[in-house]
Amino acid sequence: MDRDSVDWFGYLPAVTTPFTATGELDLAAWRGQLDWLAAERLHGVIVGGTTGEWFSLSEQERAELFRTAAEQVGDRLTVLGGCNAYTPAEAIRHAEAARAAGLHGILLTPPPYVVPTRAEVVAFYRAVSEAVDIPLCVYNWPRGTGVDLDADLLLELSALDTVVAVKNSTPDFGGFVRSLVALRHRVRYFGIPTNEVGIELMTTIGGDGLMGAGAVLGADHPDFFRALRAGDLDRARVLGARDRVIMEDWFGPDYGARFGNAQAIMKYALTLRGVPAGHVRAPLLPLTPAEQDRVRATMTQLDLLP
Template structure:
């Protein structure tokens, strides 16, 4: 299995898991968010990743989230389910469930906390690969896993049987573009192409897609990729300029946290301001409640024409 066995491309929002203010799983809001993204023309969604707060869910809740998103999407866009866990056995169990529920594919980072060495990373993905039957995506998330999958390691992983893609969230842009160039012949690469530099790479080398934290822009995010596909790089560059202006005002370098709160907390606050169904965060995450922070966030959205 390789990149040609899937048709994934374009903009895939990293899907937040909505909770009620009291911390209960809110599947009604989840379904509304699926409908929102479908109406905005998203090409896919990535569920129960970092934005999805998988770490605060029970096994039963993670399965319920997977089932509800796949069912609600109903084929309108691709659905990839995050299956990160502390062992290959647990990861494979989540993956088999998601694939059986109808997910188009699954993704996982190296196990958190363990800080695996390169040979251990390869062995981990080989173990997951051997235990499932379906498309698998490597999720490079250094801030969560303690491992930054560099170009050489990504090259090794790209040859593992059912690995068809990499969602690369390294904070090192040079490394990302080197990895993209090295492995795109075998796997789909999702990463920070939606920037001025990324547009130039797309012109000359190509690229598959971006998994972004939600979608603050809405329809213009998938339109960026549709512009690229029809060769309209001028339109793509205009959206890239808007993204390059917006995100440094809201997110810390590397995109691992917001200026005003934890990544999930700030994202859900911004979504609420934009009228997007996102619900609340669940402890250990705390909501952004400081009035001055909320005022500053709203001011950024106004300044950039989103409100």
């Protein structure tokens, strides 16, 4: 497999997992959220990622989310399964569940907390690639894993049989560009910012889009990339500026939340829009009233409240 084995492009967000107020998985809300995302013409979704609180999901719950997403929107959107895990055996079981559900691919970080060596990172991905025949997107997430995959290491990983894409969330912009140049002809490359820099990168060097989080702006997110593909750079700038408001108000340069937690921010913002995003699950906490006010202010500024 390589970049031409898939048609992934544009905005594919890691989406929130709805829980009830008492912490149960809310599949009715999940279906409603997925329908809203499809109606907003997202290019795809990532299920059970960091925004989806994979760390508090049981193996059975993650598989159920995969199956439900495939049934609900698999014919309308690209659906990727988040397979983050501490061991290759766990990641393989999640990847097998994604394949059994009929998902279009999987997203996988190096093992979090472990801080693996370069050789251990390669061995981890090789084990998953050799065990499950499903398109794989390598996710470089230094904030969550403690390791930053540089261009040489990503190039080595791109040679694995099932690797077709990279989501690069490094805060090292120079490293991001070096990896883009090294990988653009081999795998799909995501992480392009929705600003003038991103426009310049995609129109002069390459890149395939952004695997963001939450999709709070709805259609504005994918339409940025549709505008770029159509050559309408003025419209892309307008849409990108709206996304920049959210990124600057709510998140820091390493993609961490400026207040509360990213999952609660996204869920509260979506709920304000009438989307059934549900509650966060422990150990995460809901936003405080003051934090909710910050989210509401941004949503008001962007004219997103009903």
